[in-house]
Amino acid sequence: MRPGIQHLRRVEGLALRRSIHAKRNVHMSKIQNASVASLPPAAASPSHMVSRPSSIPQVSALDRIPTSSVLRSYLITSISSSPPLLSACFAILRRMLDSKSTLMNIDKNRLLNWLLKTTFYAQFCAGETQKEVQQNTTAAKTNLGYDGIILEFALEVLEGEGGEATADGEATERAIEIWRKGMLETVQMTSPGDFIGLKWSGLGPYALRLLKEQRDPTPSMERAILEACDAAAAKKVALLPGAEEEVTNAGIDQWTLKLQQRYNKAELGRVIMYSTYQAYLKSTPAKLGRHLALAQKDGYILGVKLVRGAYLASEPRHLIWSTKEETDKCYDALAESLLKRKYSEVVQPVHGSEAFPHIDVVLATHNHESVRKAQAIRNEQASRGEELVRLAYAQLQGMADEISCELVQAGEAQDAGNTDAPRVFKCMTWGTTTECLNYLLRRAAENRDAASRTEDTRKAMGKELWRRAKTVAGLE
Template sequence: MRSRIVTRAQPLRVARIQACAPITTTPTSTPFRRKEAAVQPRIQTQPQNRVFKELPLSDLVRTLSVLSVAALPAPLLSAIIGFVRRHSSSIVSSRILSWPIRRTFYKAFCVGESKSEIAANIATLRSRGINGVVLSFAREAKLDGSETNAAAGKEDLALKSWVASNIETISQVSSSDYIAVKFTGAGAKAVQAMQNFKYTDSTMVDGLKALKEGMFEVCEFAKQRGVKVMVDAESSLHQPAIDYLTLEAMAKYNTEGSALVFNTYQMYLKASLENLKSHLQIASSKGYTMGIKLVRGAYIYVEPDRAGIIQDTKPDTDAAYDEAVDMLLRGTHTTTEKPWTAEVMLATHNTQSVDTAMSLFRSRPAGKQPVQKLVFAQLMGMADEISMKLANDIKAISAETKANDVSVYKYSVWGSLEDCLLYMLRRAEENQDAAARSRVTAGLMLKEIGNRFAFWR
């Protein structure tokens, strides 16, 4: 859910689902045109209101402390991250070392460990105008070869554990929330099947049978609870299998006029826009509602080979993201196919994307549209000024129009300090690429603190 600087890379060939020809869209003028030279997103530094007015002073101080670490020179920050990753077990077991991490980074990025703590933190977010959470279990699979495939005839314990953890995550949230699912968390056997997947090879499709059944078990429980299932994008090495599994789940669970299952499209990949169009065509032909989350991308630095599959520049990624948003919110589609319908989440920390998408959604002609509701999302602990401003704007719009077709969510994880440590390290690494965003957030928070202590105003 973030914006990353894109560099040129080395080739990678991956399998792609080509069940239908891509949708062709009618060229239209778009409000998203950016100047090619503009590498940094436009950031709104003069909000109309004090967006952090409702945050307690303790939250402001904690976030500023986290941002101050993220603002360290890149070599120093990388050295700190590397040290923490190597000695994570010792750090977690030390009360002296774990206490400041728990009070700062953990509370900033993670929603909690116990059911009561998670419920209280989600309730706090809702009290501030955030509609809910996209929640994921923080523990991740070890993909370093330390896990071995289950012997023939034995239960795949890693897959069973993955299903159980996702079901437990569903039990932590309410019917207005989402859970985030990572297929690589299902263990080494599932990951190997995903890497071997080829859509045209029936034996490779059969290799995903157990993972597909596990996914359907998760979806069944989510359906009973009214919770939506957001499938996270991952490395392009695994993405073809992820697309296949998610489309299969959509065809089964998105058939009642709404989306239970969502797929994620990372626009730093050159193929993502055409894949999105193709998947809309598949959904249209099969008569189900597409669930779509758009991100610029989270896995760009773990791609094994990059040239040919990665956008050449950051503005190219922006342009692809903007074109996808424009296509979805304008509702363009081919005249020879049935109209498509979709539910859309825009996961972005880019102010220009948020402002323009909101304007485009609000200015659509009256009548039935393929996208009836629009959801924005930001990572918990990041881009809080965007989330809070959206919450204020949505509240004002709802009071005026009585409409509830736009909402804002926070993506977070739950689990123990040890489970969440790897996730927090990734967030710290991401903040290195979001230096401009961090400075704006810190500036607005410092200004808010100044307003509270300026008694003469």
């Protein structure tokens, strides 16, 4: 990568952030905020919080979110953080979606459609039409201050649906065309610098079979994939394929690394295609080491999206770390190696090579402590004037808003010469109410353990509602 390119990125990003927040007239550069991104490196842990002068009012990081959205988040996270309530809610929504009754059909019953669209749909989704999506994503950037969005098409084709999984059957070709059109529409709805989420299995049952057998996509699939990638590259939008169950991940890696080599040219200075790495798998550190070596050898920028992983209920237990603490430790160690661009005891070089490739990183996490640790590393690097890895933080829309808003608020208060201004992205789905609810239910069923980990957000939203109530009553 050319010298100074990371500095230019930082300057460009800061200029955009200042422009956005100048329009909103909510710049907080004088606020002494104790959030993770504004802490000096030595004080980045919760036990070393910065004291605030009593003359400066404390501004809640969640203050930028409308009260109606805070209340909706509190109610929905109260459901999702309670396993009995979550299971009951799943059952009710599934019955609605499967019902043949006009009264229970959410596409025909306007009242039911409105109820769902103003609750679950509004919490997690971006819109049904291009106009709705652009309105909501623009609001996420200008009103809430996010740097961008990760947009994902809701409609997908799964194993056992739409006919027999054959290489040249009508069902396979139909699934490919649905995926192709959906991806191209999604590219149209995004802006330069945004991300697009995708699932390779959305290409249909035969694609899922190919992934499990570690075989290349069919010619029709490859044409659709390259068309989507070319469109994203032309618009300077990056693609984030999701990891799935381990039985398919080797095939997914095979597809994505070929595309990384094709699109992530070092001379272009940015990543178009990423790969996703799940920290709860014991094999991930070694796999990441191999992929880093390949990127260094072949001269491309490795795109790394780091997640904890969510298929706890379906993965063989011997593949996964025994405890959450081990997964957390692995995640933080992987993030540290990536941000410092240094091999470690966890991420070891292949064949003894110490050369570390250029990388772009997305830390997709709802874990507050992991964000704090990562941003402490970034602040220390910035204070020393080091060149920084291109980094984005990502959280799902409607989840972990307390983390996202804290990062945004802290970024507004930063002097970019001394500390890092974090880039924050929200992941949201677009499609009809029925498509999105089907999508959300499938993801929640796959990630049931992760879906219930919303207790921190519930508490944060409850605290924010209480703060606002006291303000209205004149008690604060």
